[in-house]
Amino acid sequence: MKLSLAYRTAESLLAGIPLRWAHSCRVFEQARVLAPVLGADEEVVRVAAILHDVGYAPSAVDTGQHMIDGARYLRRIGVDAEVCSLVAYHSSSEWEAAELGLSAALSEFRRPPSELLDAITYCDLTSGPDGTVVDPVSRLDEVLRRYGTGHVVHRAVSAARPALLAMVDRVAKRLAESGGA
Template sequence: MPDLVDLADAKAEMIRVLGSSATRRQHVRGVARTAANACRLLRTSEIVVSAAWLHDIGYAPELAATGLHSLDGARYLRTAGAEDRICRLVANHTHAWLEAEGRGLAEVLAAEFPAEHSLTADVLTYADLTTSPTGESIGVEARIAEILRRYPSDDVVHCSIANAAPELIATVRRVEAALAAAQPR
């Protein structure tokens, strides 16, 4: 069984499970790169980089059970023996509890994978929301707009991201401020 805290194992598991989804893999690589850079500067737990490699694993068609990719991914990771903290970070990344509400899964998500409110969790959201689908750096507002364009206005993802936008932007700004303060002078 792979040690999913180990970065090489987490990356290999992402590639194995997501398979031929080149675009998804590009995004995940960019998120992991951004998380690693932030982690280094902020001295947060490196577990965030493993979680970054694994954060979108729930998009794999064979894992999709609830429609909430973060929950499906975290459940898979739990059965694969991943550390609880990785599962909780993946389950709640990018404020997934707001989409869970729209899907009627908020209580399930909270019971199975209680959210961690920390700089480490914020770094994962920051990395996801400042990385384009092709793995390039992007501003948070442009990333949110890109997500909203991908989903019809009545889709639960569109609605939850639109409603969460102020919170998501505030999370990214907190991490940006911490990164600015951590820069060598």
């Protein structure tokens, strides 16, 4: 899917959820910032970035795990497998799927190459819920506060936290080495 169509698709799906759209626009922008480390993969990561949260759109909700729902929706409308994989696996998806008994559903999608999964997770975790740039530690703290102890997302993100922060660190290091932001 081309960037312009991906943008319009995400915009219309998230029209009723303005904060998710604001957040998605920042994730999209962060993917542009990563251009120096993405090279030829910039386009696929940017397409996945703008679409990464479409699983929250009412027309996409199915299992309730928004990464899987988004990826399934995108697969239904013919989006390339590489983009669907990035949407399916972004951020804490593997941990949430394990908590929810949805690992088999997640495995309908091929796990993306680590560098690209690191990249989209970096973009998501440096973008706040209102679309501002945030540091990933406070972003994860905010998610933990928003969902509260006992919620599946809280349990998944607590378990995933060290791995997620390591992913962000790897990307930040590559970006610094490339002379980027």
